Amino acid sequence: MIFLAEFSVIKPDIGLLFWSTVIFILFWVVVGSLAFKPIVRALKKREQDIQNSLDEAKRAREEMANLKAENEELLRQAREERSRILREAKEIGDKMVAEAKEKAKEEARRIVTEAKEQIENQKRAAMIEVKNELGMMAIQIAEKILRKNLTGDKEQEAYVKSLIDEIKLN
Amino acid sequence: MRRILLIIACFWALQGTALGQSHDNHQAEEPHATEAHARHDENAGHEKAHDDEEVDHAAHGDLCAHAGGHQEEEFDPAATAYHHISDANVYTIGPWAFPLPCILYSKEDGWSVFMSSRFGIGHHGNGHKAYRRYVLDEGVVKRIKDPGFPMEEVEIDGIVHQEAETADGKKKVVAWVCYNGQAFETENKSTADFGMFGGGVTSFYDFSITKNVASMMLVAILLGWMFIYVARKYEERDGKAPAGLQSFIEPIFLFIQDEVAKPFLGDKWEKFLPFLQALFFFILGLNLFGQIPFLGGSNVTGNLAVTGALALITFIVVNINGNAHYWKHIFAMPGVPKPLLVIMTPVEIIGLFIKPLTLMLRLFANITAGHMVIIIFISLIFIFGQSGENVGGALGAAVGSTLLTMFMMSIELLVAFIQAFVFTILTASYLGAATEEEHH
Secondary structure (H helix, E strand, O other), rough: OOOOOOOOOHOOOOHHHHHHHHHHHHHHHHHHHHHHHHHHHHHHHHHHHHHHHHHHHHHHHHHHHHHHHHHHHHHHHHHHHHHHHHHHHHHHHHHHHHHHHHHHHHHHHHHHHHHHHHHHHHHHHHHHHHHHHHHHHHHHHHHHHHHHOOOOHHHHHHHHHHHHHHHOOO | OOOHHHHHHHHHHHHHHHHHHHHHHHHHHHHHHHHHHHHHHHHHHOOOHHHHHHHHHOOOOOOHHOOOOOOOOOOHHHHHHHHHHHHOEEEEEEEEEOOOOOEEEOOOOOEEEEEEHHHHEEHHHOEEEOOOOOOEEOOOOEEEOOOOOOOOEOOOOEEEEEEEEEOOOOOOEEEEEEEEEOOEEOOOOOOOOOOOOOOOOOEEEEOOOOOOHHHHHHHHHHHHHHHHHHHHHHHHHOOOOOOOOOHHHHHHHHHHHHHHHHHHHHHHHHHHHHHHHHHHHHHHHHHHOOOOOOOOOOOOOOOOHHHHHHHHHHHHHHOOOOOHHHHHHHHHOOOOOOOOOOHHHHHHHHHHHHHHHHHOOOOOOHHHHHHHHHHHHHHHHHHOOOOOOOOOHHHHHHHHHHHHHHHHHHHHHHHHHHHHHHHHHHHHHHHHHHHHOOOO
8 A cells, every 4th residue: 555645735725825825915914903003002092192202301301400509509609609798798897996096096096195185284284283382382472482581581581491491392 | 861861752652653653544444445345336226237237347447446345565665655744624632533523615506514324434534425526536525516416415436537638738646436336536726826836716705614614723722721811810919920821821921022022023013913922822823723643633724724724814904014114115215216116116025925925835834744754754654664564664664753752852842932033033034024113
């Protein structure tokens, strides 16, 4: 008995050819329109979404960077302002202190001067008083001399001398 | 990782032994089949006498002398391989044979539509009945040439094969149906090989839902369901990351889209993407389906009719979309001197047809070779076992062939992807060449 050894796959069967064509075209049309196209659409949409999200993130990052730079600038300005204000305050303070010192000095000087003037005045008044007193004394002495009878020179001289001594004692 | 490897190893070991067992069954069943025939001989009631039979034997070259008797059959690995890769009108999984619808057309008798169970499918897909002059031989429908053969369902004694010489001196195996002690010559269904490989147009056409057609339908429906499900998931989960089946399909889908369609088709990729995706997944699905153990191992993409149909569709799609630039390059290549065109134009026109032809043959040869190598490796068990006489040899060969089959199946898995990819990428390149705009 000869076994059927036929390499039949190389002989394209007309029925199989027909069915293959029909099934493949059906598969292509049905799955193509019901699945492949929607999948491509969904994938494209997702790709677009991802791109958009990435762009958005990039923009947000840029904005953040800008904001940060702005903040830093503001901070820097604020710091500058602060140091300027501090400096100015210090200057003003120093000035005020210096002015106060100056004023105090002036006052002191004025007080001293005034005191000096007063002293001078009092001195002068004292001198005048002394002079007046002396005048008075001289008159009194003269009076006394005049009142005494001056008999001799010697007596006179002794008298004057006693008077002068009196003055000295005074 | 180790656990996965272990599971794969177990799986393949099982696969090897299961296939081996199915062959053991074949060997063991052999006497049953012949017994059935012998029993039929009694039932049919040929008490006419042996003289009658002897007369017929003389007339038909003693063909049916042994139709009822038991013959010791030698194991033929080539025939086994051919049988396993062939398309059939019955779907055999292990010991079960599922009948398939037969849709047959002959000029004389018109359409005949019936289930192949009418043939009384026996061992190896051999039917023991004839119906409307059709018989089932090795799972394939054949038609009895003699118009005198009864049209109704009749029991036959068996089918024998005899080598015959065709008109042009080629050797050809012809199946003879034994009925009532007479041998009736059969002929094969019409094939579209134009007589190149021993086929050609005969008296009948077979439009049956064969094993390959059924496999194709099953794969197309499964793939279709899967893709429609995934497409719906894309709509439901809009704005979310892919999950489940979706994330399994997406990388493959995107691979074809970004690595095949876009580079070759430029900005026209979207128009041809469904075609390329359909091609890739259809071929891949069928390649892989044929590799699944215990599912009949349909050799769909290893059949020239299937790859031929795909190549034909590709050819039509490419040339329908060919623009003026493309046709100008074929019929009058610009920048080529006139005398050279006498050579160039025929070469280009031949090239037009060679492209789909190579597509067809490449896929066919790769998948058929893969299926055959695996069957041959498993056949080693029976070659070394000397058809059950040498148990030790069979055992040794079983271990070796399991390892070899495991190795081959791994390679075949790779080939399944590569061939689907190659078919698709070449189609994309032909489409790209056909639709390319003129640029100077």
